[in-house]
Structures are given as C-alpha cells and as structure tokens.
Amino acid sequence: MQALIGVTFLGFASYCLTLASLPVYAVEGGAEESTAGVVTAVFLVVTIAVQATIPALTARFGVSPVLVVGLVAMGVPSPLYVLDDGVAWISALSAVRGAGFAVLTVLGATLSAQVAPPDRRGESIGLYGLAIAVPNMIAVPGGVALVLGDSVATLSWLGASPLLGIPLVPLLMREIGPQPAPGAAGTNRAAVLAAVAPSVVLFAVTLAGGGVVTFLPIERPDGVLATTALLLFGATGALSRWRAGMLADRLGVRLLLPLAVVLAAGGLVAIAAGLVAGDAWVLAGAAVFGAGFGAVQNLTLLSSFTRAGESGTTAASAMWNASFDAGTATGALALGVLAAGIGLDWTYVVVAAALAALLPVAAAAARPTRG
Numbered sequence: 001m002q003a004l005i006g007v008t009f010l011g012f013a014s015y016c017l018t019l020a021s022l023p024v025y026a027v028e029g030g031a032e033e034s035t036a037g038v039v040t041a042v043f044l045v046v047t048i049a050v051q052a053t054i055p056a057l058t059a060r061f062g063v064s065p066v067l068v069v070g071l072v073a074m075g076v077p078s079p080l081y082v083l084d085d086g087v088a089w090i091s092a093l094s095a096v097r098g099a100g101f102a103v104l105t106v107l108g109a110t111l112s113a114q115v116a117p118p119d120r121r122g123e124s125i126g127l128y129g130l131a132i133a134v135p136n137m138i139a140v141p142g143g144v145a146l147v148l149g150d151s152v153a154t155l156s157w158l159g160a161s162p163l164l165g166i167p168l169v170p171l172l173m174r175e176i177g178p179q180p181a182p183g184a185a186g187t188n189r190a191a192v193l194a195a196v197a198p199s200v201v202l203f204a205v206t207l208a209g210g211g212v213v214t215f216l217p218i219e220r221p222d223g224v225l226a227t228t229a230l231l232l233f234g235a236t237g238a239l240s241r242w243r244a245g246m247l248a249d250r251l252g253v254r255l256l257l258p259l260a261v262v263l264a265a266g267g268l269v270a271i272a273a274g275l276v277a278g279d280a281w282v283l284a285g286a287a288v289f290g291a292g293f294g295a296v297q298n299l300t301l302l303s304s305f306t307r308a309g310e311s312g313t314t315a316a317s318a319m320w321n322a323s324f325d326a327g328t329a330t331g332a333l334a335l336g337v338l339a340a341g342i343g344l345d346w347t348y349v350v351v352a353a354a355l356a357a358l359l360p361v362a363a364a365a366a367r368p369t370r371g
C-alpha cells in the first residue's frame with residue numbers, strides 16, 4: 001500500500017498545485033475572468049477522453065508501462081508553464097498533463113481496490129483517498145498563494161513531482177501481485193452501467209467543487225480568504241474521505257451517501273451567504289462543503305466497485321473518474337458563465353439546490369446491483 005500512496009501523493013500534488021492556480025495565473029496574464037476556467041476545462045476534457053481508453057491500454061501493454069507513461073506525461077510539461085501566461089499556452093501544456101492524469105486516476109482507483117480484501121475495501125479506498133486529499137489540502141491553496149505571490153517558477157517546478165513516482169512503480173506492482181484477467185466487452189459494459197448512478201452523484205458534487213476552487217480565489221483575489229477557505233476545504237475533505245471508508249466497512253453506504261450530499265449542499269449555501277454576509281460564513285461553509293465532498297468521493301467509488309463486481313473494477317473506475325473530471329471541468333467552465341449573469345453567490349445557491357434534488361439518486365446509488 002505504501003508504494004501506491006507514494007505514487008498517488010506525488011501525482012496528485014502536481015494536479016492540486018495547478019488546479020486553482022492556473023486560472024488565476026491566466027487572469028493575471030490578461031484573460032477574462034469568465035474564460036479563466038477554460039484552462040481547467042481543457043485539462044479535464046483530455047483527461048476524460050483518455051480515461052475511456054485505459055482498460056484497453058492496460059489489457060494490451062500492462063499496468064506498469066501505462067502507469068509510467070502517465071507519470072511522465074504529467075510531470076515533464078509542468079516546468080514549461082513559466083514560459084508564457086497566455087491561455088493558449090497554458091491550455092496546450094495542460095492537455096498533455098491531462099492525458100497523464102487520466103492514467104493516474106483510473107489505475108490508482110483500480111489498484112486501491114485490489115490491495116485489500118473485500119471486507120476492508122472501504123478502508124483501503126479511504127487510505128488511497130487520503131493520499132489524494134492531503135495534497136489537495138496543502139497544494140490547492142499553496143498553488144494559489146504561489147501565483148498571487150509572483151512565484152510561478154516555483155509552482156511550475158513543483159508540478160513536476162509525478163516524475164519522482166516512477167521509481168515506485170516496480171514496488172507498487174509487487175505490492176499488488178498478479179493482475180486479474182480483464183473483463184470481456186460485455187462485462188465492461190455492464191460495469192459501466194452499474195456505475196452510472198454513483199457517477200451521477202459524483203458528477204454533481206465535483207461540479208460544485210470545480211466552481212469553488214476555480215472562482216472563489218478570483219472572487220476574493222486578496223489571497224488570504226481564498227487560501228484559508230481552500231485549506232479548510234482540503235482538510236475536512238481529507239478527514240471525511242478517509243473516515244467515510246472505515247465507516248462504510250461497518251455501516252454500508254446506504255445512509256452515509258445521502259448524508260454526504262446534504263453536507264455538500266449545506267456547505268455551498270453557507271459559502272454563498274458568506275460572499276454577502278461575511279468571511280466567517282465562507283470559511284465555515286468551505287469546511288462543511290469539504291466534509292461532504294470528501295465523503296461523496298469515497299462512498300461513490302466504493303459503491304461503483306460493489307455494483308460492478310470484481311471483473312468490472314477497471315471499467316467502473318474509468319466511469320467514476322470520468323464523472324469526477326467531467327464534473328470538475330463543467331464547474332470550472334459553466335459556472336463561470338452563470339456567475340457572470342447572476343453573481344457567484346446565487347450560482348452557488350442554484351448548485352446547492354441541484355444537489356438537494358439528487359438525494360433520491362444518491363439513495364439509489366447506494367443499493368448494490370451485483371455480487
């Protein structure tokens with residue numbers, strides 16, 4: 001498990017450092033605020049497109065070579081961000097990194113389900129989630145702070161961290177052991193369908209998250225409030241993603257998943273209120289939203305694997321990850337357009353209402369369909 005945590009941490013550190021900071025970098029370079037989310041959207045659109053190919057690529061070439069190529073694609077372009085702050089240049093580099101991120105996300109989630117027995121899968125996914133959430137807690141606000149502090153060069157070099165994970169790949173393969181045979185085409189299709197309901201819930205919550213991490217730093221550009229709010233968001237997300245997995249092993253996801261969605265919606269309303277009423281509400285809302293956001297990630301992934309069955313794990317992982325990234329990209333792009341019309345506060349209220357409307361879907365997603 002240690003090698004998986006190491007590779008995951010180094011890969012997601014790069015992703016998190018640039019997730020909220022690159023739109024700010026683009027705005028400081030002259031881009032319109034309403035189009036700054038294009039940078040994130042390009043990264044994630046490429047990620048989603050490549051994620052669909054990962055089951056076939058690993059079946060043909062094996063997990064280890066595909067994972068190494070993914071880490072290279074994420075790490076090598078990052079130092080080049082410092083060369084230009086134009087949206088086109090940032091987006092071009094982000095497209096290459098998005099392809100590498102696709103590999104990391106699909107294989108990381110898949111392998112996290114293979115390192116532990118079924119009765120401890122929630123805990124294993126929780127630890128995997130913690131390896132993601134810790135860099136999210138530190139690197140998202142840290143990346144914003146670096147850009148606002150005119151330290152883009154430092155940000156760019158730190159973004160090459162996935163390259164440090166390459167020596168850990170052989171150790172990871174020894175931890176996992178022999179890979180299960182890939183599922184047939186029909187099995188993969190069934191696994192994708194089984195993962196639809198959890199993925200819809202995940203899409204909605206990550207859409208909200210994309211809107212928070214992209215536009216809150218732009219709405220409050222002094223850096224202090226946004227950095228603190230994103231730090232709280234990351235901290236509560238890390239804790240809830242880890243603990244939700246352990247609770248799910250004992251209690252199941254049927255009650256926990258709807259509760260997590262309620263937390264996310266409530267936190268988003270509090271952030272919206274804080275944009276008008278005061279910074280304390282923004283900080284409290286970020287903490288509550290982070291708790292719901294982290295728990296939803298763990299519980300929907302666990303539900304996807306349970307519903308898809310052992311032979312459909314990689315296909316379900318691809319579906320889940322595509323939904324995560326599609327939601328984040330949609331939030332980073334579409335919510336900017338909406339906020340330009342009705343304001344960021346009311347945009348967050350609208351999204352919170354949409355999350356509340358999805359509670360029946362969350363309840364359905366928590367019910368297993370396959371053994």
